[in-house]
Amino acid sequence: MALPEHFRAFQLHRDDTAAPVVGRFVDLALDALPPGEVLVRVAYTSINYKDALAAAGLNQIVRQYPRTGGIDLTGRVAQSSDPRFRPGDAVVVHGFGIGVDHDGGHAEYARVRADWVMPLPEGLSLQDAATLGAAGYTAALCVHWMEHNGLAPGGLPVVVTGATGGVASVAIDILAGRGYEVVAVSGKGDADGYLRGLGASSVLDPGASAPSGRPLDKGQWAGAVDSVGGDMLAWLLRSAAPDAVLTSFGNAGGAELHTTVLPLILRGVRLIGINANSPMPLRQQVWARLAGDYRPRHLDRIAQAVPFQALPEAMARMRERATRGRMLVAME
Ligand SMILES: NC(=O)c1ccc[n+]([C@@H]2O[C@H](COP(=O)([O-])OP(=O)(O)OC[C@H]3O[C@@H](n4cnc5c(N)ncnc54)[C@H](OP(=O)(O)O)[C@@H]3O)[C@@H](O)[C@H]2O)c1
Numbered sequence: 477m478a479l480p481e482h483f484r485a486f487q488l489h490r491d492d493t494a495a496p497v498v499g500r501f502v503d504l505a506l507d508a509l510p511p512g513e514v515l516v517r518v519a520y521t522s523i524n525y526k527d528a529l530a531a532a533g534l535n536q537i538v539r540q541y542p543r544t545g546g547i548d549l550t551g552r553v554a555q556s557s558d559p560r561f562r563p564g565d566a567v568v569v570h571g572f573g574i575g576v577d578h579d580g581g582h583a584e585y586a587r588v589r590a591d592w593v594m595p596l597p598e599g600l601s602l603q604d605a606a607t608l609g610a611a612g613y614t615a616a617l618c619v620h621w622m623e624h625n626g627l628a629p630g631g632l633p634v635v636v637t638g639a640t641g642g643v644a645s646v647a648i649d650i651l652a653g654r655g656y657e658v659v660a661v662s663g664k665g666d667a668d669g670y671l672r673g674l675g676a677s678s679v680l681d682p683g684a685s686a687p688s689g690r691p692l693d694k695g696q697w698a699g700a701v702d703s704v705g706g707d708m709l710a711w712l713l714r715s716a717a718p719d720a721v722l723t724s725f726g727n728a729g730g731a732e733l734h735t736t737v738l739p740l741i742l743r744g745v746r747l748i749g750i751n752a753n754s755p756m757p758l759r760q761q762v763w764a765r766l767a768g769d770y771r772p773r774h775l776d777r778i779a780q781a782v783p784f785q786a787l788p789e790a791m792a793r794m795r796e797r798a799t800r801g802r803m804l805v806a807m808e
Pocket residue numbers: 523524525526610611614637638639640641642643644661662663664667703704724725726727728729730750751752753794797799800801
């Protein structure tokens with residue numbers, strides 16, 4: 477694979493700690509990439525909520541500048557000094573600090589540690605794997621841990637919050653495909669058709685999660701996939717059925733949690749925290765399921781194509797809650 481002298485990247489800059497973060501497109505020499513054993517020609521990247529926050533300097537996600545964002549990418553190995561990878565190999569990289577502490581996928585090339593690189597799972601294209609990305613992996617991890625803890629189709633519904641989001645869209649698709657009844661909670665009044673198209677059987681307004689003043693409400697859910705946190709997660713806990721399994725991975729609506737232990741100790745509700753930055757063996761196991769029995773049926777509906785040059789505007793729309801599904805960026 478012939479290597480170019482320069483490649484294009486969307487780099488975040490901050491002149492000093494008081495200055496705003498500014499993103500700009502730059503041409504970089506390959507030497508400007510951080511150290512790592514594997515150079516990847518990026519085929520696809522995406523926009524995750526974390527990328528959108530980082531690009532605006534929010535939540536102190538990025539601490540050292542300049543930084544190329546993008547917490548996930550798929551592509552082909554261009555160079556490797558590690559025997560596990562050879563030029564031309566199709567690979568997936570997400571997490572391990574890429575796009576945060578180490579330059580990420582919002583560029584034509586990325587150089588990463590070989591230990592962070594996963595071969596593309598058999599049965600997925602580079603485009604499919606990037607449409608799933610860190611978000612799809614998180615969704616699959618939620619389903620994996622809920623089922624590991626006893627969730628099975630045929631019982632009460634599974635509720636998915638922040639339902640039009642990237643993680644939630646994939647979760648709805650996986651769950652509905654596995655025979656679960658899925659209730660979607662979305663603040664977007666016009667999302668009914670999209671969410672039912674992915675397999676949700678009903679759509680609730682987030683107003684349902686308003687504090688009731690009671691520690692326990694009627695138990696309605698066998699499982700939950702929560703993007704939102706805050707009052708939403710407090711509601712999921714008090715409205716979970718006995719032995720329900722809830723997964724919490726997001727804080728789009730707030731990081732604080734005001735609740736009681738009663739759902740846990742009186743109903744045996746299990747609340748499972750999800751961190752998608754898994755070690756490689758679990759990652760490979762769950763990605764194999766994404767290519768197999770968890771495979772979403774509606775990736776074409778979930779994917780929203782974003783041209784590379786439109787990255788800043790798309791990230792701004794995501795911060796304004798004006799996007800849905802997964803924002804896919806083709807890099808070649
Ligand atoms: N723990 C982990 O490893 C991990 C992995 C991936 C993502 N995350 C986190 O999970 C969350 C979702 O990520 P994502 O990539 O799916 O983001 P996303 O595509 O932007 O989706 C988030 C969804 O949450 C809802 N939402 C947004 N702002 C909200 C607010 N202020 N109050 C209530 N709901 C709000 C919106 O859905 P509606 O408009 O349909 O309600 C939005 O589409 C983020 O907090 C992200 O940082 C964590």
